[in-house]
Amino acid sequence: MGKTKKLIELDDKAIAILEKQAKLQKRSLKNYIEYTLEDMALRYSEPSEEYKKMMDDMIDRMENGTLKTIPFSDVLKKYGREL
Incomplete structure (x- = not known):
């Protein structure tokens, strides 16, 4: 499966919340966001x-x-x- 880079903009409050969640899972912010988005995409995919x-x-x-x-x-x- 290929990968595509995208630039996203989030407000500071959202970044702070995501950073806390990433730390709880011992992940970097980038890894946490990628993991979360990929997991969400799989939930929307066909069974x-x-x-x-x-x-x-x-x-x-x-x-x-x-x-x-x-x-x-x-x-x-x-x-x-x-x-």
């Missing part, structure tokens, strides 16, 4: 073929009435938690 196939299967089972579900409250009870 994988495996995920699409799994979701199509779930939809088919739901439409056919063969999908088994468990109420969320039962899951919480199983792990000793409450709503």
Whole structure:
């Protein structure tokens, strides 16, 4: 995958906030911004073929009435938690 350089301008307050976050993750500001933007871009990308196939299967089972579900409250009870 190729890389492209872009010049961006951010206000001082935004830079200060991002620098603090970068330090918390032991990253440079540049690396933190690049990592964050790439992660965000991946979130907007199309789901994988495996995920699409799994979701199509779930939809088919739901439409056919063969999908088994468990109420969320039962899951919480199983792990000793409450709503």
